[in-house]
Amino acid sequence: MNLNRLARIDLNLLVSLHILLEEGSVSRAADRLSITQPAMSKTLGRLRETFGDPLFVRSKRGIQPTPRALSLVAELKSVLGQIDGLLDVGEFSPLEYRGEITLAISEYVGFTLLPPLLARLQSSAPRLRLRTITRAERQLDKLANGELDFAIQIQREEYAAEFSVSPLAASPLAIFVRQQHPLVEQTPTRELMRQYPQVALYVADREELIGGEMMARGLFESDRGILETSHLLTAFEILRETDYLLICPAYLARNEGATRDIAALTLPPDMTFNVQYSLIAHKRTELSPVHQWLWQEIIETVQSMRFRIVHRG
Numbered sequence: 001m002n003l004n005r006l007a008r009i010d011l012n013l014l015v016s017l018h019i020l021l022e023e024g025s026v027s028r029a030a031d032r033l034s035i036t037q038p039a040m041s042k043t044l045g046r047l048r049e050t051f052g053d054p055l056f057v058r059s060k061r062g063i064q065p066t067p068r069a070l071s072l073v074a075e076l077k078s079v080l081g082q083i084d085g086l087l088d089v090g091e092f093s094p095l096e097y098r099g100e101i102t103l104a105i106s107e108y109v110g111f112t113l114l115p116p117l118l119a120r121l122q123s124s125a126p127r128l129r130l131r132t133i134t135r136a137e138r139q140l141d142k143l144a145n146g147e148l149d150f151a152i153q154i155q156r157e158e159y160a161a162e163f164s165v166s167p168l169a170a171s172p173l174a175i176f177v178r179q180q181h182p183l184v185e186q187t188p189t190r191e192l193m194r195q196y197p198q199v200a201l202y203v204a205d206r207e208e209l210i211g212g213e214m215m216a217r218g219l220f221e222s223d224r225g226i227l228e229t230s231h232l233l234t235a236f237e238i239l240r241e242t243d244y245l246l247i248c249p250a251y252l253a254r255n256e257g258a259t260r261d262i263a264a265l266t267l268p269p270d271m272t273f274n275v276q277y278s279l280i281a282h283k284r285t286e287l288s289p290v291h292q293w294l295w296q297e298i299i300e301t302v303q304s305m306r307f308r309i310v311h312r313g
Helices: 003-007 012-023 026-033 037-051 067-087 107-124 139-145 212-219 232-241 250-254 289-312
Strands: 056-059 062-065 100-105 129-133 150-154 163-178 198-201 226-229 245-249 262-266 274-282
Touching (some): 012 037, 100 107, 107 250, 107 289, 139 150, 139 274, 150 289, 163 232, 163 289, 226 232, 232 262, 245 250, 250 262, 274 289
Parallel strands (some): 100 129, 100 150, 198 226, 198 245
Antiparallel strands (some): 056 062, 150 274, 163 245, 163 262
8 A cells, every 4th residue: 555645546536536536527517526627527527536547538429438437436436435333433333343342350250140131142242253352451541542342350449531441340369269169168367368379360451450459469379389371171170189278259259060079168257358350442433333331231231240140049
């Protein structure tokens, strides 16, 4: 693409050429463009200079296109249609949308949210490509520069005005261990917990989150070592085979398949902590129909999950 050459060309000339080809008459083309015939003739002169070809020659039946002009008909119509599409937002249709949306979401949140969300999207937006990233630091910067479209994260202490924030759900934390773990028969205390190795699930931008200081300083401590991972199923397999413990959202205990042979214990009172998950986007997407639609789909999916949990009792 020669942008320097394009910058020197008045693209309105392409519209004039398209109309001249349709009308086969300088006067009729002038009428459609609401300009005088001399002005249309001048435009034709500029077109000839731009394309280096006469484009039209006079005959008894008006003007006839040259082979060069005829070769432009199909491509010219396509190009003008594409330009028109760029200018016309049009009516957004999830069924027809073919683009990609990138979502930052931890595996342990995606493990619960993505199945019902994708169940909705497979029928409402079958051509949408949803790309998820489970490890992404500096998420707000990535939302602002377009590397991310959305992030579902533990809510931060504060957000700049350039971000949209919608709280989704909150969950207490729990201690997950194998069912035969020594802690199962005891009342967990901070001192007891420190005696066992610990699996820590990866949390992006931990220090900036609500409760981040507590999570960094006191919640994830062990005298026996810590393994950090972003892979939830790997963490559960480690629990089944070892004396490691895992502190993570209590709602994961509802997934009986994933937590087979694993017990969920209550944290000591001085370590009790609720995490608030929120959906975040940058204001750059607030006028984008697809982003606003998917934003609402995510919120409604979470709301439907809450409804099912309540009615299961």
